[in-house]
Amino acid sequence: MSDHSPIFLELGRRYVIRKVRRFRFENTWLREKDCRSVVMHGWNTGVEGNVLGKIEKCGFELMKWGEVLQNSFQSRINEAKRKMRVYRGARDSLSVEEFRKAQDIYNQLLAQQEDFWRQRAKKFWLKGGDMNSKYFHTVASTRNIHNAISRLKATSGSWLTWENGLE
Incomplete structure (x- = not known):
């Protein structure tokens, strides 16, 4: 008798994998005069009484602002x-x-x-x-190129790339 639950896998559909960008504070933002106001706006419009919600809102506001800043740099x-x-x-x-x-x-x-x-x-x-x-x-x-996964070896011995099913 097995204690494992079955896994139902549906093959044949292709799903788009979306990368979720993690928040990373950029040290260059400290040299921008608008940084403080972006943080204050994020903090003041965050969920009332919820510190984690406020921090998340600040991070979201900083990411949006930082992307515009980087594009115009x-x-x-x-x-x-x-x-x-x-x-x-x-x-x-x-x-x-x-x-x-x-x-x-x-x-x-x-x-x-x-x-x-x-x-x-x-x-x-x-x-x-x-x-x-x-x-x-x-x-x-x-370093970014070195850390990227470009192919994996399947159990059959063939190499899978992003073009032929690595997802």
């Missing part, structure tokens, strides 16, 4: 570079002030980018302020 860098090109070489006080503002924004964005890749690389290689972000991008991307 490169365009913000390009805009700061463009402004610096426009005001470079000008000698009047207004142009010099605008150049300095653009330069400050550009330097802040580079520092944010450094924080981002420091967090991604999971190493402390950046301790001297090294700005070699291409290297750290490669390290983080390589």
